[in-house]
Amino acid sequence: MPLTVGTAGHVDHGKTWLVRALTGKDTDRLPEERERGISIDLGYAPLELPDGRRLSLVDVPGHERFVRAMVAGATGIDLFLLVVDAGEGARPQTHEHLAILRLLGVERGVVAVTKADAADAETLELVLDEARELVPGAEVVAVSAKTGAGLDELRAALGRTADLVAQSNYLPSTAAARLHVDRVFTLKGIGTVATGTLWSGSVGEGDVLRLEPAGREVRVRSVQVHDEPVERAEAGQRVAVSLPGVERAELRRGDVLVAPGAFRPSFRIDVALEPAGEIADGARLLVHHGTAAVPGRMVRSGDWAQLRLARPLVAAPGDRVVLRAETTLGGGTVLDAAPPRRAAPRAERALHAPVLVEGEWRFADAWLDELRAGLERRLDAADPLDPGIDAPTEPWARDVLARLPFERRGSRLYRPGAGASLGAREGDAVALEAAAAAAAPGAVKVEDSDLARFLEREGRLVRVGDGFAVSPAAYESARRLVLEECAAASAIGLARFRDLAGCGRRDAQLLLERLDADGVTRRVGDERVLRRRSAATG
Ligand SMILES: Nc1nc2c(ncn2[C@@H]2O[C@H](COP(=O)(O)OP(=O)(O)OP(=O)(O)O)[C@@H](O)[C@H]2O)c(=O)[nH]1
Ligand SMILES: [Mg+2]
Numbered sequence: 001m002p003l004t005v006g007t008a009g010h011v012d013h014g015k016t017w018l019v020r021a022l023t024g025k026d027t028d029r030l031p032e033e034r035e036r037g038i039s040i041d042l043g044y045a046p047l048e049l050p051d052g053r054r055l056s057l058v059d060v061p062g063h064e065r066f067v068r069a070m071v072a073g074a075t076g077i078d079l080f081l082l083v084v085d086a087g088e089g090a091r092p093q094t095h096e097h098l099a100i101l102r103l104l105g106v107e108r109g110v111v112a113v114t115k116a117d118a119a120d121a122e123t124l125e126l127v128l129d130e131a132r133e134l135v136p137g138a139e140v141v142a143v144s145a146k147t148g149a150g151l152d153e154l155r156a157a158l159g160r161t162a163d164l165v166a167q168s169n170y171l172p173s174t175a176a177a178r179l180h181v182d183r184v185f186t187l188k189g190i191g192t193v194a195t196g197t198l199w200s201g202s203v204g205e206g207d208v209l210r211l212e213p214a215g216r217e218v219r220v221r222s223v224q225v226h227d228e229p230v231e232r233a234e235a236g237q238r239v240a241v242s243l244p245g246v247e248r249a250e251l252r253r254g255d256v257l258v259a260p261g262a263f264r265p266s267f268r269i270d271v272a273l274e275p276a277g278e279i280a281d282g283a284r285l286l287v288h289h290g291t292a293a294v295p296g297r298m299v300r301s302g303d304w305a306q307l308r309l310a311r312p313l314v315a316a317p318g319d320r321v322v323l324r325a326e327t328t329l330g331g332g333t334v335l336d337a338a339p340p341r342r343a344a345p346r347a348e349r350a351l352h353a354p355v356l357v358e359g360e361w362r363f364a365d366a367w368l369d370e371l372r373a374g375l376e377r378r379l380d381a382a383d384p385l386d387p388g389i390d391a392p393t394e395p396w397a398r399d400v401l402a403r404l405p406f407e408r409r410g411s412r413l414y415r416p417g418a419g420a421s422l423g424a425r426e427g428d429a430v431a432l433e434a435a436a437a438a439a440a441p442g443a444v445k446v447e448d449s450d451l452a453r454f455l456e457r458e459g460r461l462v463r464v465g466d467g468f469a470v471s472p473a474a475y476e477s478a479r480r481l482v483l484e485e486c487a488a489a490s491a492i493g494l495a496r497f498r499d500l501a502g503c504g505r506r507d508a509q510l511l512l513e514r515l516d517a518d519g520v521t522r523r524v525g526d527e528r529v530l531r532r533r534s535a536a537t538g
Contacts, residue, residue, distance in 0.1 A: 002226065003162050004056040004197065004238055005047070006077035006106070008070070008097035011038060011062035013085040014114040017145035019059045022155070023047050027059040038063055042073040042182060044195075044238070046226055049159045050152070052519035052533045054226065056238045057081075062093050071100055071322050072182055072253060072291040076197025076238070078165050080109030081158065082135060086119035086142065089127045090134055096328055098135065099276055103331030104320050108165050110139050110157045117144040176262030177201030177209065178314070179239060180290035181255045184248055190222075192248050194257065195240045196291065200316075201259060203241060204232035209257045213265040213312045214250065218243045218257070228523075231466075254292030256314040263337075265312035270339045271321060271332030272395060273305045279329050288322040289313050298323070303359060304345040305332065318395050333395040354396040361396045372404055379406075379415055384423040385454040388412040425451060433460055433471070440474035442507040464510035477501075478511045479520060482528065491527040 007015040016039050020026050027043020028034060043059035058077060060070040074080070080101050084090060101109070111131045116124055124142060131140045139157040143150035183195045203209070207220045223233050224240040233239040241257070256263070269287075273279070281300040286293050287307050296309040307321070315321075315337040322331045335355075345355055354363040371392075378389045391397060391413040401408060407416045422429055428451060435444045446452040446469050455461035455469075462475040470478075481500050485492045498508035512528055515521045521528040 002054045002056055002237065003078040003165055004058060004076055005079050005081050005109075005158060005162075006058045006074045006101075007060050007081050007083055008074070008094075008101060008109075009062055009083035010085070010088070010091035010093040010097075011064070013062060013083050013088065013091070013094070014145055015039070015062060015081075015083045016043065016059055018081075018083055018112060018114050018143065019043065019045055019057055021143075021145035021148060021151055023057060040066060040069070042069055044183075047155075047158075049155055049162075050533075051159065052531050053159065053162070055158065055162060056226070060097075062097075064093055064096075067093070067096065067100075067324065067328075068286070068288070068293050070097060071104075071288040071293065071324075074100060074104055074106065075288070075290055075320075076180065076182070076199070077106055078108075078236075079158075079161050080106055082109060082111045082131075082138075084111060084113050084127060084131055086113045086116045086124045086127050089130050094134075099328050100322055100331075103274060103276070103322050103328070108138070108161050109135070110141065110154065110161050111135050112150075112154055113140060113142045114145060116142040116149060117147045175200040175235070176259040177203050177207070177257070178259070178263060178316070179203060179209075179241070179257040180292070181251060181257065182253050182291045184251045184253070186248050187242070190242050191244050192246045192251065193240055193242050194251055194255075195238065196257075198233055198235050198237055198239050199290070200235050202232045202234045203239060203257075208260060209241075210260045211246075211251065212256045212258055212263070212314045214255070215265075216246075216250070217260065218246055254290070254294075256290060256292075258314060263314045263316065265314050266338035267309050267312050268339055268341060269307045269309070269313060269315055269321070269334055270336040270345075271305050271307060271334055273300065273303045273330060273332045275330040277327075277329050279323065283329075284325070285329060286324045287313070288324065289315055289319060299343050301344040304335075304355070306339065306342060307332075308341075318393055335395070354394075354400060361399045363396075363400070368400070368403065371400070375404070375406065375413065379413070383450055384421050385425070385450050386412075386420055387418045388414040420454060420457075422454070429455055429460070432469070436461055436469055436471040437473070440471045441477065441501045442474075442503040443468040443470045443510055462514065464507075464514045468507075468510055470507070470511065475511070475514070479515060482512075482515055482521060483530070486521075486528070486530045491524070491529045492521075493527045497528075 009015050016028050023045040025045035028039055033040050039061035045057045047055045047057045058073045060073040113127050113131055141150055141154045141157050143154050178199045179196045181194045181196045187193055209218055211218050221242045221244045223230055225233050225237050283298045287296045294309050294311045296307045299306040315334045317334050319334040323329045353367055354361040407414045443464055446467050452463050452469050456463050461469045463469045498505055519531055522531050
């Protein structure tokens with residue numbers, strides 16, 4: 001799944017130039033941006049890493065007047081690219097953007113100290129040291145967008161950091177769809193298109209969604225990820241959906257597209273507060289959530305607060321909010337996305353389920369026992385192929401799970417040392433393997449997708465398309481065939497591949513799509529060409 005990287009940093013420190021140097025795309029496209037030489041709105045560009053992986057880059061403005069756009073851009077990102085001018089060092093929005101990233105829970109990223117070509121060696125060293133101190137744990141790279149120096153190291157650092165993030169990120173595709181809109185535009189012949197990050201669930205052609213807070217039902221005609229059409233987009237991806245019959249003016253940044261009935265817009269939200277400065281009870285502030293920014297008033301009791309909003313937000317427990325007035329005042333984690341009006345934390349929460357008090361989760365022993373028993377019941381019922389369950393994602397999860405005798409692996413929870421086994425399904429596994437071998441060079445239909453996934457991990461099967469698989473030998477010979485044909489003829493079309501492979505059209509299509517997904521080939525029009533990496537090593 002492609003991760004999204006967001007820039008951050010003070011005005012004029014070189015973010016947009018760096019994005020252009022990395023991607024070839026100038027994200028300052030508004031006439032006013034070109035004229036004034038500063039960024040005003042969000043910019044988007046795909047970034048290809050040396051190993052063929054793709055990241056999405058979001059370029060944000062640094063000017064203090066546009067922090068609101070910065071927060072909207074940063075809410076959907078997985079890692080940051082903090083940009084610091086080598087001649088200037090950290091400045092006010094360097095610090096503010098960093099604080100916002102922390103409040104949004106974006107903990108990993110890379111620091112680029114840029115314009116290195118224009119700074120003397122001593123200043124550059126000082127600023128590099130300052131950057132290391134400012135963001136401990138992040139890689140710090142000296143670069144120049146002007147000369148290109150350091151760009152390869154920066155790409156490599158982004159790749160390493162993306163690896164770390166990919167292992168810890170968890171976004172359930174099975175949950176209800178929620179997409180926070182960050183851009184709306186009209187395309188000739190297509191109509192209104194909205195883009196944003198899919199926070200949860202999946203979105204596909206023909207789905208009916210609700211546009212909130214307007215409360216209007218819309219139908220999705222087509223879905224794109226990275227300018228390429230897909231049948232379904234999954235949680236975590238940057239997505240563009242076309243919405244026939246919706247006028248451009250009916251939609252704007254801050255709106256949310258959700259699965260009907262799954263979320264309720266609310267004028268009130270309860271949060272566990274993370275103050276960064278003084279926030280008095282009754283304070284008026286701007287509440288940033290998703291891509292929206294809504295004025296509100298805070299009713300506060302210790303680290304608990306109720307936000308009373310001028311316009312409704314579509315939130316869910318565990319979401320992050322950022323609270324700003326003139327500056328960033330703090331943030332919070334949503335406890336209740338549609339609470340009744342109240343002026344203090346609900347009493348029964350304190351008695352039973354976790355409630356945040358002075359930065360610590362408090363709960364009753366009986367509640368912990370219930371949680372443990374429930375998790376154990378679900379682990380007993382788990383599939384032996386993957387004997388784990390999705391770990392709870394509530395805000396208290398990390399602290400509470402540390403007190404239970406389970407093992408956390410990424411987003412999943414296991415009994416300590418539990419491993420996958422086929423159990424009684426070894427017979428099915430052998431049969432499926434044999435069927436795939438018999439169908440070579442073509443594919444077989446797979447009824448048990450968990451079994452197929454398990455066999456693929458063991459190197460006994462290669463899944464293709466939605467619900468099909470081929471034998472590893474069939475996949476390997478298809479790969480070799482494509483490499484050889486592309487070396488000889490520079491590209492390969494579907495019909496040619498089918499003839500060479502000797503399989504049917506559908507299976508040829510499935511195999512080629514899998515080779516695309518594996519980064520061997522890339523689609524250009526009706527043909528496939530090798531990606532640079534496979535051309536070099538093939
Ligand atoms: N010498 C040198 N100058 C640079 C480099 N990168 C950017 N600049 C200069 O810095 C100016 C600002 O760069 P931008 O990339 O627009 O800065 P920004 O951080 O995107 O600014 P905002 O989006 O407005 O916050 C450019 O117009 C260049 O003059 C670099 O690598 N070397
Ligand atoms: Mg810029």
